[in-house]
Every structure is written in C-alpha cells, then in structure tokens.
Amino acid sequence: MAELTLYHAIPSRSATARWMLEETGEPYDLHLLNLGEGDNRKPDYLAVNPQGKVPALKHKGVVITEVAAICAYLADAFPKARLAMPADDPRRGVYLQWLFFGPSCIEPAITDRAFPRKDEPRAGTVGYRDIDALADIVAKAVASGPYLMGEQFTAADVVIGAGLRWGMMFKLVPERPGFAAYVERLSQRPALQRATAKDKEQGQK
Ligand SMILES: N[C@@H](CCC(=O)N[C@@H](CS)C(=O)NCC(=O)O)C(=O)O
Structure with a gap:
C-alpha cells in the first residue's frame, strides 16, 4: 500500500492531480469513483471530502482537497522532483501567484464564458478579469518560456497548463500567440502522457 492515495474520477479535474502525482514519480494508490453513479455523494466519500468533489489526496492519513x-x-x-520554487527563492511569490491564479481567476473566467450570467456583476466587484484579458496576461508570461517560471517546470505549469488545455479544447480560451506551443510542450511531458494513458485504460466504460 502506497503512502499516497488519490480519490479520482475519469474524466474530471482530478486528472490534473494525477498528472502532478506522475510528475513527482512517487507511487500512489487510486480510489476510483464513478460520478455518474453518485459515488462521490455516498457517506464514505463525504467523510473524505464533505463537498463530495474530486480530487482528494490522502497522504500519511491526512486528506487534502482542491486541485x-x-x-x-x-x-x-517531494522536493527532489524540483516542482516548486524553494521558500528562500525570491521568485517563490510569483510561483504562488500562478498557483492561485488558476482556481481564483482562470477557472471562474472560463466558467463565465461557458455559462454567461443573466446579470453581469460590476467588473470591479468580481475578483478576476474576463478570460480575454486573462489570456493576454498568461500569453505574456509564457512568451519567453519554456515554462511560467522560465527554465524550471513547476506545479504552477500543471495548474495553469491543465486549465488552458481544457479551455482551449472547448474553445473557451481565446487563441493567443504562444499558447499552442506552450500546451504542446506540456503535452510532450512523459508524466502527462503516463497520466493520460492510465486514465484511458482505467476510464469507466
Ligand atoms: N474546486 C474544486 C473543484 C472540484 C470539482 O468540481 N470536481 C468535479 C469534477 S470535475 C466534481 O467532483 N463534480 C462532482 C459533483 O459536483 O457532484 C477543485 O479545484 O478541486
């Protein structure tokens, strides 16, 4: 039994957590849930994540949720994998900024584009700009590349890259110069390819 367990559903946002696990190279167990059958709303899973959402990760008995x-x-x-900017690196703050930018800006802006609201809130009251403005910001950040933090691939690329890949697939993220090349670089990563292949093999029929 591995020290890490991923509560996972295929397909779902937990694919991002699986990609990240593959990047670490650490062994992990998989607890597969079938969202279609409501496994995520059953009491045993609500005890893991009270929101009944995937992913959740258990490590040494502690549960973490949110991709x-x-x-x-x-x-x-797992610092050996060099997927974080170290705490004493002045660029640590920028790395954290991108990690938060994914769920607090990119993801809600993509959802707004997919499901426009009847009544638009005043621009200054929501905590993010629309996806067109955000796409410009990310495009500028990946322009020099190869990754968000320059030469070092980090967890921020997993978070932002997964959101971009998904949004571009459904044409919810506008095209920008450099996006295709950035996403292609990510697609070439053996860890992402392994995660995708395993999902394909284990996906619910
Ligand atoms: N904020 C969560 C969102 C997780 C999420 O929405 N997961 C979806 C799958 S993509 C889910 O579990 N949906 C099942 C449901 O809401 O019943 C995160 O970033 O981890």
Whole structure:
C-alpha cells in the first residue's frame, strides 16, 4: 500500500492531480469513483471530502482537497522532483501567484464564458478579469518560456497548463500567440502522457 492515495474520477479535474502525482514519480494508490453513479455523494466519500468533489489526496492519513492545493502540497512534499520554487527563492511569490491564479481567476473566467450570467456583476466587484484579458496576461508570461517560471517546470505549469488545455479544447480560451506551443510542450511531458494513458485504460466504460 502506497503512502499516497488519490480519490479520482475519469474524466474530471482530478486528472490534473494525477498528472502532478506522475510528475513527482512517487507511487500512489487510486480510489476510483464513478460520478455518474453518485459515488462521490455516498457517506464514505463525504467523510473524505464533505463537498463530495474530486480530487482528494490522502497522504500519511491526512486528506487534502482542491486541485491547486494538492499540486502545491506535492511539489513541497517531494522536493527532489524540483516542482516548486524553494521558500528562500525570491521568485517563490510569483510561483504562488500562478498557483492561485488558476482556481481564483482562470477557472471562474472560463466558467463565465461557458455559462454567461443573466446579470453581469460590476467588473470591479468580481475578483478576476474576463478570460480575454486573462489570456493576454498568461500569453505574456509564457512568451519567453519554456515554462511560467522560465527554465524550471513547476506545479504552477500543471495548474495553469491543465486549465488552458481544457479551455482551449472547448474553445473557451481565446487563441493567443504562444499558447499552442506552450500546451504542446506540456503535452510532450512523459508524466502527462503516463497520466493520460492510465486514465484511458482505467476510464469507466
Ligand atoms: N474546486 C474544486 C473543484 C472540484 C470539482 O468540481 N470536481 C468535479 C469534477 S470535475 C466534481 O467532483 N463534480 C462532482 C459533483 O459536483 O457532484 C477543485 O479545484 O478541486
């Protein structure tokens, strides 16, 4: 039995956590849930994540939820994989900024584009700009590349990259120069390819 267990559903956002686990190279057990059958709403899973959402990660008996938190945690927990900016690196703050930018800006902006609201809130009252403005910001950040933090691939690329890949697939993220090349670089990562292949093999029929 591995020290790490991923509560996972295929397909779902937990694919990002699986990609991150593969990046660490650490062994992990998989607890597969079938969202279609409501496994995530059963009491035994609600005891793991009271929101009844995937992913959740258990490590040494402690449960962590939220994709970006899981990615940030794994990067710190397994420093040999060099997926985090160290705490004493002045660029640590920028790395954290991108980790938070995914769930607090990119993801809600993509959801807004997919499901426009009847009544638009005043721009200054929501905590993020629309996806067109955010795409410009990310495009500028990946322009020099190869990754968000320059030469070092980090958990921030997993979080932002997974959101971009998904949004571009459904044409919810506008095209920007450099996005295709960035996403292609990510797609070439053996860890992402392993995670995708395993999901394909284990996906619910
Ligand atoms: N904020 C959560 C969102 C997780 C999430 O929404 N997961 C979806 C799958 S993509 C889910 O579990 N849906 C099942 C449901 O809501 O019943 C995170 O970032 O981990």
